[in-house]
Amino acid sequence: xxxxxxxxxxxxxxxxxxxxxxxxxxxxxxxxxxxxxxxxxxxxxxxxxxxxxxxxxxxxxxxxxxxxxxxxxxxxxxxxxxxxxxxxxxxxxxxxxxxxxxxxxxxxxxxxxxxxxxxxxxxxxxxxxxxxxxxxxxxxxxxxxxxxxxxxxxxxxxxxxxxxxxxxxxxxxxxxxxxxxxxxxxxxxxxxxxxxxxxxxxxxxxxxxxxxxxxxxxxxxxxxxxxxx
Amino acid sequence: xxxxxxxxxxxxxxxxxxxxxxxxxxxxxxxxxxxxxxxxxxxxxxxxxxxxxxxxxxxxxxxxxxxxxxxxxxxxxxxxxxxxxxxxxxxxxxxxxxxxxxxxxxxxxxxxxxxxxxxxxxxxxxxxxxxxxxxxxxxxxxxxxxxxxxxxxxxxxxxxxxxxxxxxxxxxxxxxxxxxxxxxxxxxxxxxxxxxxxxxxxxxxxxxxxxxxxxxxxxxxxxxxxxxxxxxxxxxxxxxxxxxxxxxxxxxxxxxxxxxxxxxxxxxxxxxxxxxxxxxxxxxxxxxxxxxxxx
Numbered sequence: 001x002x003x004x005x006x007x008x009x010x011x012x013x014x015x016x017x018x019x020x021x022x023x024x025x026x027x028x029x030x031x032x033x034x035x036x037x038x039x040x041x042x043x044x045x046x047x048x049x050x051x052x053x054x055x056x057x058x059x060x061x062x063x064x065x066x067x068x069x070x071x072x073x074x075x076x077x078x079x080x081x082x083x084x085x086x087x088x089x090x091x092x093x094x095x096x097x098x099x100x101x102x103x104x105x106x107x108x109x110x111x112x113x114x115x116x117x118x119x120x121x122x123x124x125x126x127x128x129x130x131x132x133x134x135x136x137x138x139x140x141x142x143x144x145x146x147x148x149x150x151x152x153x154x155x156x157x158x159x160x161x162x163x164x165x166x167x168x169x170x171x172x173x174x175x176x177x178x179x180x181x182x183x184x185x186x187x188x189x190x191x192x193x194x195x196x197x198x199x200x201x202x203x204x205x206x207x208x209x210x211x212x213x214x215x216x217x218x219x220x221x222x223x224x225x226x227x228x229x
Numbered sequence: 230x231x232x233x234x235x236x237x238x239x240x241x242x243x244x245x246x247x248x249x250x251x252x253x254x255x256x257x258x259x260x261x262x263x264x265x266x267x268x269x270x271x272x273x274x275x276x277x278x279x280x281x282x283x284x285x286x287x288x289x290x291x292x293x294x295x296x297x298x299x300x301x302x303x304x305x306x307x308x309x310x311x312x313x314x315x316x317x318x319x320x321x322x323x324x325x326x327x328x329x330x331x332x333x334x335x336x337x338x339x340x341x342x343x344x345x346x347x348x349x350x351x352x353x354x355x356x357x358x359x360x361x362x363x364x365x366x367x368x369x370x371x372x373x374x375x376x377x378x379x380x381x382x383x384x385x386x387x388x389x390x391x392x393x394x395x396x397x398x399x400x401x402x403x404x405x406x407x408x409x410x411x412x413x414x415x416x417x418x419x420x421x422x423x424x425x426x427x428x429x430x431x432x433x434x435x436x437x438x439x440x441x442x443x444x445x446x447x448x449x450x451x452x453x454x455x456x457x458x459x460x461x462x463x464x465x466x467x468x469x470x471x472x473x474x475x476x477x478x479x480x481x482x483x484x485x486x487x488x489x490x491x492x493x494x495x496x497x498x499x500x501x502x503x504x505x506x507x508x509x510x511x512x513x514x515x516x517x518x519x520x521x522x523x524x
């Protein structure tokens with residue numbers, strides 16, 4: 001099967017946790033980058049359909065770059081995140097041939113581990129956000145902790161030292177780092193609203209990867225907090 | 230050291246090129262008429278008038294939004310020993326209490342006008358050796374404003390990102406001048422009261438010489454363990470620390486003095502405030518010998 005990421009509530013057992021949570025975040029009214037999901041079996045068996053859908057999707061969204069990501073029921077689980085273990089490819093050229101090459105050569109060879117007998121594995125072709133800031137936010141009970149870096153969506157998850165760290169307990173903010181150039185209050189308020197919605201919807205403390213672009217907070221990934229800070 | 234009067238402060242701001250909102254001082258010996266003010270402020274018609282004294286005095290007269298035609302009458306009605314500071318009238322967007330140290334600063338920002346009776350929790354910025362910390366509440370609070378159309382009024386507001394950025398940029402730009410001013414005054418901590426005036430930006434208004442050394446390591450306090458004083462008539466419990474949660478208008482200095490006298494008599498040693506350790510209330514409490522800490 002093939003599905004848009006943002007206008008339908010995808011289920012984890014069919015599409016994997018990453019795609020399902022992003023699509024549900026979209027259904028909650030949160031901004032997520034547009035994307036097209038192709039299930040593992042479709043990618044293996046129906047490359048013509050995948051090619052046709054990708055071509056149409058590229059025409060509709062005209063991304064400058066595409067991020068190709070794997071979504072599995074075996075990652076982002078409550079008992080184990082497997083964070084960073086599935087394959088993601090950034091800065092992919094937005095044409096069908098290139099994207100299918102990435103899928104076939106970089107993604108599929110490593111994909112079989114991530115499926116299970118019932119499926120639950122898909123590949124997401126997403127509009128790649130050119131972020132002014134990006135980072136990770138944890139909401140644990142009512143304590144929001146944010147770490148961020150400039151012009152990157154993955155520097156924090158990659159282990160770079162955050163340029164700024166913000167902690168919000170109740171209504172009290174505490175930030176540390178280079179403040180100049182950071183819309184701290186807007187960022188904290190936006191993330192507080194978004195993370196609270198996700199926490200309430202999924203019924204779990206959430207670990208959210210996010211990006212800030214042109215005044216909009218984009219949710220890139222939602223997973224359960226599996227260990228306390 | 231002894232305090233720096235409003236008049237001395239204005240002159241120092243001019244000398245150190247820190248002035249935002251322009252100011253002209255008319256010494257008590259010279260009472261300007263309409264033509265003098267019009268000459269000193271060409272093309273302006275509405276003014277902020279403040280007064281200064283060469284002796285220790287509080288709650289000196291001031292008036293916002295005085296028309297050029299009324300300036301002369303207002304000034305002539307003043308006690309003869311008062312100096313006058315005339316500035317263009319400009320609505321205040323946010324206010325700052327700044328403590329400038331050798332290796333950083335602590336600043337408290339509130340939306341609108343910050344007066345003694347502004348019961349509002351500031352957003353605190355603390356820069357120390359290039360590390361900048363922000364703390365405080367992001368919740369909207371009832372802030373005080375003044376416009377010509379509405380006079381004094383209150384509305385919910387909070388400090389916004391642009392204000393923080395403008396303030397941080399201002400401190401970077403003025404860093405050397407602020408340090409030079411601190412050196413000139415020979416004090417460890419230079420205290421400044423500033424506000425952001427519409428059309429003029431951040432503008433220092435007063436100098437404080439009794440600001441304590443930064444205690445950023447001081448942690449947030451558990452409010453529940455403190456006795457709360459919610460009214461100026463409340464009695465104090467037996468311990469030596471209280472949370473003072475009262476609002477006293479700047480005109481009611483006698484009430485504040487009476488309250489402080491009772492605090493001292495009750496052997497209260499530490500007063501916790503929501504309004505921040507650089508607020509007017511905090512300054513007055515410290516002057517009475519009480520330690521002031523932030524909630």
